[in-house]
Amino acid sequence: MLSIIMTGGSGTRFWPVSRKHKPKQFLNITGNGPMVVETCDRLKSLAKDDEIVLILGQEHLPEARKLFKDRNVHMLAEPIGRNTAPCIGLGAIYAQHLGREEAIAYLPADHYIGDPNTFIEALKVAGELANSGGIVTLGIIPNRPETGYGYIKRAKNALSEFGKFKIYKVLKFVEKPSYEKACYYLGKGEYFWNGGIFLARPAVILNNIREHLPDLYKGLMDLQKSFETQDFDEKFKSVYEGLEAISFDFGIMEKTNQEVYVLPCECGWSDVGSWGSLYELKASEYDDQQNLVAGEALLIDCKNSFINSRKKRIVTCLGLTDCLVVDTEKTLLVADLSHSQDTRKIVAELKKLGKDDLL
């Protein structure tokens, strides 16, 4: 199955380890290698290397080439980030350029999947359904009232079952909810997290774009003729410069008249959205006081803390609770773990202070 790996984004959530020129998807966050490589490796039984297309930012091309230097994955480097709708359209026209009309999978490059087997099985089932038309999303079964994700509401009854998977019609896409609503969604059982993973035939994607984002469609058609011509880079740039930045969820998914399906999936998914969420993920590596240590550290009377030392020096900790320490060559972050989703505040402040070398 042709797989489009969405490798854009300049994430500040793992600052100071993630940096402008090396965002999360290029980092070894979970300990299994750079996330984008792990994402591709996970697809082994689904897509050969030349069935993988990385869509990434121009500025990250050198890093991606380094990581994939012995592998013939395709790479499309967007000249400017324009959010997900253009990226997904680009994937669709590139698939057609490669002569692939069957369903393709769109996958974020920087998510963690605890149970890859179930995940791949789910993609295969979803792919079959998507081949017969419609857009199929994976629905992540929520386990907490998360207010940081969009939700997918399914219909009451399943349309069909494939082995352990059920398929439902999607009733609606819901933007990030309030805490109260998130609690309601969790209790109701008919809402799933939107992990941004979906499958569809390229033509289905493009038909939707033609209908709901006609300017984008025009740009894509313009660009499609230039693949593998000398003009491509220039055309890529001029088309993208003219595009509006808009997300696929907002521009298409919430408006489409197309049938949209959801396949609920329990595959140990995490978007690893913060140091705190990485800490939660690595529970199997805790010491007996629920501390998680990467690198060299000495902990005395500490609990529930996450020490990440990237320097060749020892970090010593005394009496800490719920603390995050990230020690890098250039800077040091010390935070309360429950505040770790706010690293962007630090990055914003450093930007104001003109500390560009730390961004």
Next chain:
Amino acid sequence: MLSIIMTGGSGTRFWPVSRKHKPKQFLNITGNGPMVVETCDRLKSLAKDDEIVLILGQEHLPEARKLFKDRNVHMLAEPIGRNTAPCIGLGAIYAQHLGREEAIAYLPADHYIGDPNTFIEALKVAGELANSGGIVTLGIIPNRPETGYGYIKRAKNALSEFGKFKIYKVLKFVEKPSYEKACYYLGKGEYFWNGGIFLARPAVILNNIREHLPDLYKGLMDLQKSFETQDFDEKFKSVYEGLEAISFDFGIMEKTNQEVYVLPCECGWSDVGSWGSLYELKASEYDDQQNLVAGEALLIDCKNSFINSRKKRIVTCLGLTDCLVVDTEKTLLVADLSHSQDTRKIVAELKKLGKDDLL
């Protein structure tokens, strides 16, 4: 007044800034220069430089010489540390060697005094009393039920008054109390902290040593003859090797039949015994969230925290409460401020791990 500055001790309480070869008394802890220099400067109106005697450890002599290179203070470098009784005896025989028979002051090198004027006035009054015999200690008026200090219990009624100072007989010296006892002492009003500051004539000191620590007396008499002879260094070493390590409080003060007096004194004293106690001391430098910052740091949503950055890099902090961060070239300490008196635990553990370069 001849003043003996007790400059020994290898303190681990300000680790990682204090190190084996540069303990607290040689560090600029309070921001006013190295503590031993501040201690000497404070005496300006009491003792000329050549009336100051530093007694310090052999290993710290180079550092002391550097700090006092343009000043003719006396220095006696003990070949081995033997606790305070030998050090105080040494001060007494050296005073006699200098021809000083009147009362001398013994002062720790590493204490902070917030109100030096009152302190010096108190020393002058205490010195006059000590000249007429007896040992006079300064009593630090407690403001919390501290369990880390010894206490001095005064008699009910004052013996005399000198201006704003009262003098009491000491009923007893009390070792570090339990929390319950410390609360009782605080409420009772007849107990003072023993700050290790006292005054007496050299002969009084030596008479007491002769009576209660005869072996030490013998050693001191042996040593006294050698001052400024060629044999001195060798004699110093051989005498000290034969001495028992014992504190003056335990060996003399708790046993003496001598009259001992206490002069209660409100002079903003602090032994600056930990990072936490330094934080308390510097309240005037807090930001509006009670954070104290030395060096370059960026704090977001932090309160009651103490950031001490000794590196040329920025420390970033997010959502911290009651946190201590000490960033040095070689290592990093992150601690809960209320645990900061336990840095010795870190030092002990590093020693076990063979990390001698960090001690």
